[in-house]
Amino acid sequence: MLYKVHHVSVIETDLGLWSLMRNRIASAALAGAASLAAVTVAPTVAAAATPGPVITRVSVNDLAVALTGHQQFALRISASDAQGIKSIHALIWPLAANGVRPTPALVAQSNLVTPRSRTSTSETVGFDFSDDFAKGYDADYEAGEFGIAVLVTANDGTTTYVPKAATYFIRFADALSAKANTKQVRKSAMVTVKGQLNRADWDLRKWRANGGQWVKLQYRKAGSNTWVTEGWAKTTASGALAVSARDHASGWWRFSYAGSLTCAPATSTQYWITAG
Template identity: 30%
Template sequence: MRMRATLGVVTGAVALTALAIPAAQADEVHGDTTISNVVVNGGKPVVVSATAKKTITVTFTVKDNSGVKSAMAILWHGSDFDHSDSGAVANSSDHYASCSAVSATTSNCKATFDFKPGYNTINAVAGTWKVWGIASGKDADFVQKDNVRTFKVQRLSKLTANAAPEPVTKGKTLTVTGRLTRANWDSAKYSGYAGQPVKLQFRKAGSSTYTTLKTVTADSAGNLKTTTKATADGYFRYSFAGTSTTPAVSAGGDYVDVR
């Protein structure tokens, strides 16, 4: 196997670790080694806040008829692995996964990875990421694939709602304001998510179900504002369905006493 230095990943002006890992072409299979059952972050999107490091776990299964020797995973974003624009290597000292044999031919492997706002997590790389994987058997068989699993990396979202006036006379107009924001990894702050459709919802006192009243579009700063009629005691909230780069979020219900 030839060697290549890979994942000299640059996020802004910050370079991640460059690893020398065995690979000659995009995907290679030599012998009967397989990688399967790849699970990233328990199957959930990786949601990263504006400032805090997010550590996630990746698990996978490796099989080889001679037994499993070693395995590695790298998380990456970009058009192709050799030109990735961000990534993460395992937190272990040698960047390999920890593998435990469950039989003579099968091992379960695990590794943790860090997502750091402003480092390998910048606004431009929110969305779909991939898992590069390599594993080898004790007989020198190996498999290497650039994409054994895709997953989402998203910017944490926040949403508020406030209905006024409180209390209000039945039949009178209520004004409901709020703001939709999401993590800005480049500035380490939360910025308005402009132009997004957000539902205004109402839950009558004593009920457990919200009903959508209308859809409001967030302005250039993420602000929301609309009016509705006061009909009964209950809770008003805004609810955002999410996008590929930003998770769904609902504001806490704001209770209004209707008299």
Template identity: 30%
Template sequence: MRIRTAATVAGGALVLLPFLTPAAQADTHKGDTTFTSVTFSKSTVNVGVSATQYLTVTATAKDGSGIKGIYGGKLVSPAGRIAFPYSASCTRPTSTTMKCAWKYSFDANASDDYADLRNADAGTWHLDAEAAANDQDFYTLDTSKTVRIKRYAKLTATQATPEPVVKGRTLTVTGTLTRASWDSNAYWGYAGKSVSLQFKKSGTSTYTTVKSATTDSAGKLKTTLTANASGTWRWKFAGSGTTSPVTATGDSVALK
């Protein structure tokens, strides 16, 4: 993402900038103007530290007198930063409706640091747009349409030792949970998070959660259990409001 001068904002070229927004309010409207549909190409966008991620938002508005225009089309982060679309297009499917599609990019490692995502931006973003009708009616979307922009998480391949293991003996399972830091463009240990340990018995296709463990200050996981059957062990993190879910590659262990 690249930051542009303020003069280009009206053209939709600006992608992401800090902005002091007023407190979020409920949608407002006048007359029979309404948004008949608002859709997101993804319900959640998981962003790491290098690859740019994309999102398309499509909105259709209707009014008996016809829609003069749909304005705004910006996404607002929990920290009050704004993403403007890098491209926008609108059509008139009927005499009373207008349909607009806005495309956004999200990047933690842009060529200009000013345009980068920050950790404080992770969470629920809301669409801010207004449909204006020819008869002066309007409908403003303030907080009702949302999408999650999350920090991408990783789990190292599960390690279960010893391999093979004697039935009834202790098996030690380890792993590491990290997540993207948009502030430093690196992955750091995700501390204090509960992660499920799952097991799939040999000859079956379904994993079952056996127990859970909590990551230490470096995001490391370690637990022990009694080995009673051959099969595959894996760690699974359910995610959080700001961080993506992730499942580790499993480690197969046979009994001897």
């Protein structure tokens, strides 16, 4: 169910242990999984000739959370079975929970997803969420990779359980700038591009330097759609970087950051340099 706690949007199962937008998601998930580790679940016995339902689609989007601004989160799950689908349950869990995965018993109690479409042999369920996510984050350790556990039950009682049917990232948004030391150079002359990489700090509610990150300098020749990597630089503790490269023709220059487990990818604005 979805409700507000201190203006924080929270997605939880009936057990009150699993959440998407809350500062204790990792510890809560770990506690929930551990508390059910000792629960014995009778296995589903199915005839060898009766396969379980098939999960045909799981889609979910990444989130790059800055300090302000609404974002959309959408989850879709589809499954099929010749006998029809009785139910689909899903649960979000942090992959950083030291290898502890949710059990089918825990997932079966989740009311996260709701039906969207159904046929005699298939069903699609989903969950949609829109909010100013940044207002709900007050601790940096929520960033990381999350898994979607899916449990599907067919009308004949057979089940399919996939603890990590899909994954997505909740990451700090990054801001990357680029500016060259000149707007015009001779052909084959060296050009230096400087920049700054910052990332959102949800705890301090401000942008801060993202040091120790590798960033590539890219060049796109006039008339071309292809970006070519011309050099690399590692950001300083203050987030600054500078790269020098040889400019053979007029074109656009930019910095590109691939991101990390907790920091979102970022690309700077393009900077035009005339070579002649």
